[in-house]
Amino acid sequence: MKSTLSVCFLLAGVQILVHGHRPHCHSNEYDHIYPTEPDSQVEEAYPCKSKAYFKLAPSNADFAFRFYQLVVSEESDKNVFFSPISISISFAMLALGAKSATLNQILEGLAFNMEKTQEKEVHEGFCHLICVLNHTDCENQLNMGNALFIEETLRPLQTFLEDVKNFYDSEVLYTDFQNSTAAEKLINDYIGTKTYGKITDLVQDLDPQTVMVLVNYVFFKAHWEKPFDTFNTGEEDFFVDEKTTVRVNMMYRQGIYKNHFDKELSCWLVQVPCSGNTAALFVLPDEGKMKEVEDALLQKTASKWENSLRNRKIHLYVPKFSISGTYDVKEIFRQMGVIDVFTDQADLSGITEESGLKVSKAVHKAMLNVYENGMEAAAATFLEIVADSLSPTIEFNRPFLMMIVDQATHSILFMGKIMNPTEK
Template structure:
């Protein structure tokens, strides 16, 4: 068996083709993506309850769809079932749905930087099937020749590509390359948003963030008083606040009550986020959230196996739709994601606002203990990123 290395790095949905399946063809796959996001996050979060988690489920789903393009039989079926995709729907309809979703998400939006890239690094010994190459073109995935028998050169080539496409944000992404690798699929997403209402840096103060009952760390806490969609979900044991970006994106913060993190995570895994979002109502509050930067690197092989994607990792894998040799299997699935939350926005400096303050002080929503964060494209209701921040300083 020859090894197929699938490297997943943040990525948005798949790219546009000339035949995108109609303006609303992506809608049937959105509930599936939402379910997959919940299942994936629940599995990753349960691996180590005391660590930060940050990932892009749409990135992982999209890269797996690239893999599914060349999969057949049980291997293909497991990928689709693991992604919670409708087994009764035709693969072509699903692929067109991903393509159309990419088109909608890739529309130019003011004050938002959203870039996506797909690439296949192909060993010189591997002859990709023409049909698979044509499918990759539909998803704007470029094929790049590489010699994996020279692992250091291959590693440098991949790392230089990732560094360039992420504008220098990610360096030395791949630390080693197995010389038996014949194909590496790289998927990238980079997002930078501008708050609709920016935070005044002068209001940022160092405050305690309670990592657990016995540990507190000092973090720069941003503060702003204004109107935000909020839900106080007493029965569910959490508060939810939506902080909008310009360009139809939002960061959704979920603040579990003391001792309720696991319950809230399990509810998220069962799809409660959509229900909770419907309960949001505009309210004037004093919002305090930490300024932080978090990076996580996740080996997803065991997680995906728990979601039912198993055969692709075995000698029984059928990836015969990729190359003439046909004897391929997935050896590794790695996902890296980073997030930075701060006061700034690209258009913030020129904005002046005058607000009339009520005489009654607004309620305070303070994020000073472990919390969940979701970045959502409100045009499509698709989750771009999902995270659990246990310690903003790690």
């Protein structure tokens, strides 16, 4: 009987399945970020000095697996690839401007228990996590960042601007959204540059009422600790399902890898380390067991897998491939109970004192290349924020009055009522 080679790929990053300290690129891990003599002003300006990101790990893992399960519930036979950390950071940054039920829905949608975790801890945790990911691994290339593109006429609250800069190291770029074509190009060029051309044309058809676009980007490139020899790569069968077989370039290597067979879930686990402190965990369910494994994807399952991995010599075959995915995060978040922020009930009064802001679009795009020497991945998340009351649409498409006024003398020169503009 042919065995079905269906591979579930997880990037085992700092928080979920790979623990330990990253190598220091400097004598002091934060010498290049913080002054050497901290004082109260420094503490206030850089709240990310604490290691609060450890508290985020369980919630971030649960969010990642829940998002994945909602994606595959719609199209279980399609490729899936996304960056949960990019999506989480985008909405956490948005939460800085949210209040009341809108705030609670966002944070609970990100899998935070607000009875156990304070909002400030969430932002401090993400702040420190961004610092660590961007600055402490010499072996791999990992660039992560955020940007706010703000309508030139919008006047955000100073506290909001300070928070997005201090907690999320976000750039703030004032933009003329009245020229939507130029604004789209500006944002897409920014994302393309930050992801080395891997994520393009993410922003399309900006709403005429757009007053802010929030962007998160991630670019990652790493080399396998023990590369696959290109000489051993050859065409092999890949069994998509019982009826479909395709030919793929299959990489091969014999070596010692951490691996484990989960008898309860009937799946193989193989951890393939990269140089530095990153690894890829490949999960291979037995034939017909993919759904069972997917349903069990929880933070506690990941922890159990991590503790079960043991070094053993194996013959490892992994396909050489490139995939990408684009997702309507708005619809997925609605299924998670994050609803108000996308409606007229949104309370984003922490961004500006004016009412009427809401998120009209939330789109995520990610790509992955896996090859003999390593892997390359990129992702970007884009939130489009529009204003109803700030820039109202007024369409004279029913009977109306009209006056022609001399403003110097306040004299009404002409006055009329237009019932049918087509009548002469």
